[in-house]
Amino acid sequence: MIDFDKAGGLVPAIAQDADTGLVLMLAWMNREAFEETLRTQRACYYSRSRGRLWRKGEQSGHVQEVREVCIDCDADTVLLKVKQVGGAACHEGYESCFFRRVEGEELTVISQRVFDPKAVYGEN
C-alpha cells in the first residue's frame, strides 16, 4: 500500500481536522506506525528525535481519533482526517502546529493558545 523502502523507511503524514479541514500537523510514519494507526484508528507516528513510535497524546491525553486515511498518487505520503481530542494538536498549545504566518521577513502568530503547555507537559 505504501512503499516504505523507497522513502527510506519513513513517510510524511499530514493530520487534518476531519470537521473543519484545518491542517493540524505533519509527522512521520514507519510501517509499524502506519499499521498501528489503521488497526487502532488512533494516530501513531514515528518520532525521529526519540527514535521510537509516538502514540500521539500518550503524554498529554490529546489523542487523534482517525476518521479517514488517504494515500497520495505516489504512495509516499499519508493524509489522516482526525478528531483532535483536547482541541489542540500542537505541543505549544495551539490548535494547529501551523500557527505562524510568514509576513515579509517576519513570522506572525495567527492563532490563540487552546491550553498552557506547562499545565499539560509540566515545566521542563
Add this chain to the structure above:
Amino acid sequence: MIDFDKAGGLVPAIAQDADTGLVLMLAWMNREAFEETLRTQRACYYSRSRGRLWRKGEQSGHVQEVREVCIDCDADTVLLKVKQVGGAACHEGYESCFFRRVEGEELTVISQRVFDPKAVYGEN
C-alpha cells in the same frame, strides 16, 4: 525562518486549497524553492526525482498562486494556502493527490478526474 540544515536541506511543503481547505499535495522545498515561492507568490518546489527546482505548473500550466505561507512549531514544515489554477493539483488529473482512501486492505478512489493526464502531459 526555516532551518534547512537541520532537515538535510529539504523540508516537506503541504499545499492546501485556500478556499475549500482541501489538502492538494505534499512536495519538498530547499531554501531556493522556499525563497522563490515567497518572492513570486507562486509555488516552487524541489523535485527529488529530477534533482532540480520544480515550478509547479511549468509543464501543465497548472500553477499554484500562493495566498498564505505558514510555518510549523518546529520550523521544519511549510504550509501553503493556494489557488490551484486549472482545478487539479495531481498529475493524474485529480483535484488532490490524495484521491484514494484506505478501506480495509484496499484503496478506493474517492474523487473524479478533472482532466485527462494524456491531454495535458502527452502520451508518454
